[in-house]
Amino acid sequence: DGFAAEKLFNQGYSYTYDDVIFLPHYIDFPTDAVSLSTKLSRNISLSTPCVSSPMDTVTESYMATAMAALGGMGIIHSNTTPPEQADAVRSVKSRRVPILSNPVFKSPDSLIVDQFDDDSLPCVIVTESGTATSKVLGYVFKSDWMSLSDKEAKLVDYMHTVDSKISVPWNYDLAQIDAYLKQQDHDFVLLEKEGEVVDVITKQEVERVKGYPKLGKGTVGSDGKWMVGAAIGTRQSDRERLEHLVKAGVDVVVLDSSQGNSIYQIEMIKHIKQTYPELDVIGGNVVTMYQTQNLIEAGADGLRVGMGSGSICTTQEVCAVGRGQATAVYKVSSIAARSGVPVIADGGISNSGHIVKALTLGASTVMMGSFLAGSTEAPGAYQYKNGYRIKKYRGMGSLEAMTKGSDQRYLGDTAKLKIAQGVVGAVADKGSVLRFIPYTMQAVKQGFQDLGASSLQSAHDLLRSKTLRLEVRTGAAQVEGGVHGLISYEKKAF
Numbered sequence: 001d002g003f004a005a006e007k008l009f010n011q012g013y014s015y016t017y018d019d020v021i022f023l024p025h026y027i028d029f030p031t032d033a034v035s036l037s038t039k040l041s042r043n044i045s046l047s048t049p050c051v052s053s054p055m056d057t058v059t060e061s062y063m064a065t066a067m068a069a070l071g072g073m074g075i076i077h078s079n080t081t082p083p084e085q086a087d088a089v090r091s092v093k094s095r096r097v098p099i100l101s102n103p104v105f106k107s108p109d110s111l112i113v114d115q116f117d118d119d120s121l122p123c124v125i126v127t128e129s130g131t132a133t134s135k136v137l138g139y140v141f142k143s144d145w146m147s148l149s150d151k152e153a154k155l156v157d158y159m160h161t162v163d164s165k166i167s168v169p170w171n172y173d174l175a176q177i178d179a180y181l182k183q184q185d186h187d188f189v190l191l192e193k194e195g196e197v198v199d200v201i202t203k204q205e206v207e208r209v210k211g212y213p214k215l216g217k218g219t220v221g222s223d224g225k226w227m228v229g230a231a232i233g234t235r236q237s238d239r240e241r242l243e244h245l246v247k248a249g250v251d252v253v254v255l256d257s258s259q260g261n262s263i264y265q266i267e268m269i270k271h272i273k274q275t276y277p278e279l280d281v282i283g284g285n286v287v288t289m290y291q292t293q294n295l296i297e298a299g300a301d302g303l304r305v306g307m308g309s310g311s312i313c314t315t316q317e318v319c320a321v322g323r324g325q326a327t328a329v330y331k332v333s334s335i336a337a338r339s340g341v342p343v344i345a346d347g348g349i350s351n352s353g354h355i356v357k358a359l360t361l362g363a364s365t366v367m368m369g370s371f372l373a374g375s376t377e378a379p380g381a382y383q384y385k386n387g388y389r390i391k392k393y394r395g396m397g398s399l400e401a402m403t404k405g406s407d408q409r410y411l412g413d414t415a416k417l418k419i420a421q422g423v424v425g426a427v428a429d430k431g432s433v434l435r436f437i438p439y440t441m442q443a444v445k446q447g448f449q450d451l452g453a454s455s456l457q458s459a460h461d462l463l464r465s466k467t468l469r470l471e472v473r474t475g476a477a478q479v480e481g482g483v484h485g486l487i488s489y490e491k492k493a494f
């Protein structure tokens with residue numbers, strides 16, 4: 001009944017996730033017996049197969065802390081200066097809670113009015129010299145200055161002074177911080193690392209996160225810190241960028257290119273493996289067996305798969321190259337598995353079914369942009385449009401992002417004319433990833449149960465042994481598989 005993947009994907013068609021459907025198999029275990037633990041790259045294990053994309057509207061330190069707390073991983077984008085990117089890595093590694101308020105440090109004499117033009121700033125910490133490393137004197141909350149009419153007021157005039165018991169060590173987890181706040185009856189606490197205040201954690205934030213599904217231990221490295229990745233390019237200047245990132249403690253680097261099979265990337269992989277043998281390097285993007293072979297031979301510890309499948313991508317239209325994502329994931333994984341190199345299915349994920357398909361077709365993780373971009377943890381503030389609460393989401397090959405500096409992912413070194421390979425748009429507010437990713441993973445587990453696969457390895461084995469069968473869905477079958485025939489409906493997954 002149905003087709004084996006080997007037969008289905010060798011008929012000259014480029015299939016996307018929606019084109020194909022698995023036939024159910026046999027269930028002999030409960031949903032909770034399904035394990036989604038996996039590998040991101042040769043030496044990095046994750047308990048949740050989710051990775052956030054290195055895009056400037058998706059992954060900065062806030063998203064990366066949340067992804068690590070969920071057992072996944074965030075890849076910090078490189079559309080910033082190398083020191084800024086390295087700071088984002090440090091920020092992830094300087095806490096063990098998925099909370100980030102990016103406090104600003106000022107000296108007592110600073111004028112209050114100058115502090116609060118940034119909407120997202122909750123609080124200013126007043127320290128002796130105005131740096132994170134000097135003695136903390138007090139703090140001023142946003143509400144303190146909003147009601148202020150005296151434009152000449154200094155922070156020192158309005159600050160709440162702190163006693164000595166206002167900070168906890170950086171590696172306190174949520175339960176420890178919660179207990180401390182209750183015990184001390186404080187509204188907030190400072191996280192301190194080696195004499196430096198790294199963040200301010202408010203009671204409100206702790207209460208918010210406590211209301212989400214319970215978190216496991218997260219993705220923690222051998223140093224006891226959360227693991228985090230970062231994207232780099234393949235130019236000479238990226239070797240310097242990499243130095244900054246390595247010093248900051250980055251755990252894995254992703255070579256960010258839409259067509260990874262190039263002499264530049266192969267040389268960069270070799271350089272990294274020679275200079276930092278302990279650091280895992282993920283190559284890509286690739287969609288063919290030939291590209292895969294080349295990057296594995298060069299020494300890639302992981303591969304990112306997808307070309308033009310992303311929601312904001314126009315690469316296939318502009319350059320006429322790419323591949324349907326289901327076919328690409330299957331083809332690349334079938335070669336990469338022989339060398340034990342894990343594959344990241346990058347782009348085109350818009351529901352939990354797509355994740356089940358990507359992971360069953362051979363990927364070890366999925367990388368997501370639009371799926372995460374509307375979350376609390378994505379960079380940028382929410383806006384309102386036609387009654388919807390939205391966040392901006394843009395392709396890194398869009399003119400807007402390239403103007404900020406991401407052009408090397410899409411341009412040759414000498415290109416003078418910029419051609420966009422992506423668009424700028426917006427996505428709907430989805431709330432916190434700490435809430436919707438656990439629900440999404442539960443849905444993925446149910447999909448695995450229907451397939452009779454209790455782990456990613458077992459799904460891959462069932463596919464390769466031709467036990468799992470698939471079919472292509474006709475246009476009408478796809479319509480039938482979605483919600484249809486209703487005058488209106490409310491789409492709510494949980």
Ligand code: XMP
Nearest residue numbers: 053310311313348369370395396397421422
């Ligand atoms: P999703 O579908 O998750 O896709 O939003 C995210 C992935 O899309 C890729 N990406 C781009 N591809 N032009 C492209 O052709 C772009 O401007 C662009 N920006 C991101 C990238 O692989 C990302 O992870």
